[in-house]
Amino acid sequence: MEAAALLELKGVTKRFGGVAALNGVxxxxxxxxxxxxxxxxGAGKTTLLNCVSGVYKPDAGDIKWQGQSxxxxxxxxVARLGIGRTFQIVKPFGSMSVRENAAVGALFGSxxxxxxxxxxxxxxxxxxxxxxxxAKADLPVTSLTIPDRKRLEVARAVATQPKLLLLDxxxxxxxxxxxxxxxxxxxxxxxxxxxxxxxxHVMRVIVGVCTRAIVLDFGQVLAEGEPEVVLxxxxxxxxxxxxxxxxxxxx
Amino acid sequence: xxxGSKAEPLLQVRGLTAGFGAGPVLFGIDLEIGQGELIAIxxxxxxGKSTTLGTLSGLxxxxxxxxxxxxxxxxxxxxxxxxxxxxxxxxxGRRLFGTVSVEKNLRLGAYVRRDRExxxxxxxxxxxxxxxxxxxxxxxxxxxxxEQQMVAVGxxxxxxxxxxxxxxxxxxxxxxxxxxxxxxxxxxxxxxxxLLLVEQDVLVALDVADRAYVLENGRIVLSGKASELKDDxxxxxxxxxx
Numbered sequence: 001m002e003a004a005a006l007l008e009l010k011g012v013t014k015r016f017g018g019v020a021a022l023n024g025v026x027x028x029x030x031x032x033x034x035x036x037x038x039x040x041x042g043a044g045k046t047t048l049l050n051c052v053s054g055v056y057k058p059d060a061g062d063i064k065w066q067g068q069s070x071x072x073x074x075x076x077x078v079a080r081l082g083i084g085r086t087f088q089i090v091k092p093f094g095s096m097s098v099r100e101n102a103a104v105g106a107l108f109g110s111x112x113x114x115x116x117x118x119x120x121x122x123x124x125x126x127x128x129x130x131x132x133x134x135a136k137a138d139l140p141v142t143s144l145t146i147p148d149r150k151r152l153e154v155a156r157a158v159a160t161q162p163k164l165l166l167l168d169x170x171x172x173x174x175x176x177x178x179x180x181x182x183x184x185x186x187x188x189x190x191x192x193x194x195x196x197x198x199x200x201h202v203m204r205v206i207v208g209v210c211t212r213a214i215v216l217d218f219g220q221v222l223a224e225g226e227p228e229v230v231l232x233x234x235x236x237x238x239x240x241x242x243x244x245x246x247x248x249x250x251x
Numbered sequence: 252x253x254x255g256s257k258a259e260p261l262l263q264v265r266g267l268t269a270g271f272g273a274g275p276v277l278f279g280i281d282l283e284i285g286q287g288e289l290i291a292i293x294x295x296x297x298x299g300k301s302t303t304l305g306t307l308s309g310l311x312x313x314x315x316x317x318x319x320x321x322x323x324x325x326x327x328x329x330x331x332x333x334x335x336x337x338x339x340x341x342x343x344g345r346r347l348f349g350t351v352s353v354e355k356n357l358r359l360g361a362y363v364r365r366d367r368e369x370x371x372x373x374x375x376x377x378x379x380x381x382x383x384x385x386x387x388x389x390x391x392x393x394x395x396x397x398e399q400q401m402v403a404v405g406x407x408x409x410x411x412x413x414x415x416x417x418x419x420x421x422x423x424x425x426x427x428x429x430x431x432x433x434x435x436x437x438x439x440x441x442x443x444x445x446l447l448l449v450e451q452d453v454l455v456a457l458d459v460a461d462r463a464y465v466l467e468n469g470r471i472v473l474s475g476k477a478s479e480l481k482d483d484x485x486x487x488x489x490x491x492x493x
Contacts, residue, residue, distance in 0.1 A: 241427055
């Protein structure tokens with residue numbers, strides 16, 4: 001497992017003003033896993049994704065992708081290396097169809113994935129099939145419900161043909177049944193050989209699909225391990241889950 | 252009226268139809284909220300939950316049907332008149348003024364009020380949410396998601412509503428924070444304010460509510476005591492994934 005680390009973070013620190021949003025975070029992501037990142041609001045989860053995807057430049061520390069440092073690379077260069085991501089607030093191109101939106105990902109994707117328009121549309125259809133939006137490919141994005149917009153956000157990222165996909169709360173605002181459908185989507189993407197890191201507050205997701213979980217608190221790693229074990233950790237209950245939720249998980 | 256007489260509900264909605272350019276989203280909604288009740292609306296994304304709240308707030312035009320609040324017809328009244336009548340709306344995604352201080356965001360909730368109890372109500376809001384006390388001068392956009400939701404609920408309370416409508420209290424929040432906010436919802440309700448919660452976490456909603464309505468494709472398909480809906484096989488399958 002250790003030899004196959006796709007992504008390696010060492011002492012990654014990011015400050016905003018006087019506040020360290022990330023304070024020396026070290027972690028690895030192994031090829032083929034689905035890693036869940038959880039923790040209180042403001043713990044640094046999205047900042048972590050932003051550092052990896054090049055949106056932010058860390059103030060200290062190093063980020064290695066397949067053994068090579070990518071610290072401080074621009075976002076489009078990180079994407080071309082094979083790291084795809086979604087954003088919490090989805091922003092599809094409003095005047096375009098679902099298929100056209102997905103095709104944008106294929107047009108501007110990772111090194112091997114960059115396509116001419118014709119192939120990009122073919123890729124878009126393939127990706128829409130994976131995320132379950134094929135039947136809605138010709139609709140304007142404005143007609144999509146929230147869960148479908150989140151599916152499209154995933155489709156756009158998957159169309160870049162990433163080796164690693166970073167998902168930032170793609171299941172917030174979904175009810176339990178919609179979450180289960182979204183989990184099937186994550187499994188389908190994962191089954192195509194994509195390693196996944198996802199941020200979620202929905203424990204149904206963490207327990208349902210993640211092979212490992214990392215808990216961030218105040219910009220530091222509080223705990224990590226198998227989801228079932230991590231969610232029973234007393235420190236995690238104190239900082240994040242709360243007593244009522246811990247009881248619900250047990251029952 | 253004073254003691255929550257069942258004959259005259261606080262809010263009465265009859266045959267409400269509403270929507271946007273593309274056609275109706277709501278097809279004849281009937282619902283009732285009694286004085287001091289805690290009511291939940293549950294349903295899938297796109298079912299019309301937020302549109303229902305928007306229509307009650309005067310943000311979305313009703314094309315037919317009626318909304319009666321405290322005995323007054325407020326159908327298609329202007330939003331500020333509806334706030335004055337006693338309905339406050341905490342919108343999905345908080346919608347705070349991010350570069351404005353927490354205190355100003357809270358005080359904006361009292362914009363339509365002209366009484367002298369605004370400072371006392373601000374103190375009451377801070378009693379509900381002590382975490383905001385030392386953050387009053389901070390820009391609201393710099394707070395954590397949970398704290399921002401506290402500000403959004405607090406801003407709604409500053410209107411001194413008889414009915415507080417909260418859209419997606421739990422959205423994107425850590426479980427422990429949701430717990431705390433749900434406790435505060437119960438406290439607010441116990442102090443006499445009726446609550447209408449639209450909630451994606453159906454289990455949380457049915458745990459806390461007195462009664463609930465299930466909305467599907469713009470129609471109420473089921474309603475009843477929350478405790479009974481929680482055991483309804485259809486609800487368990489369709490919304491709880493059990």
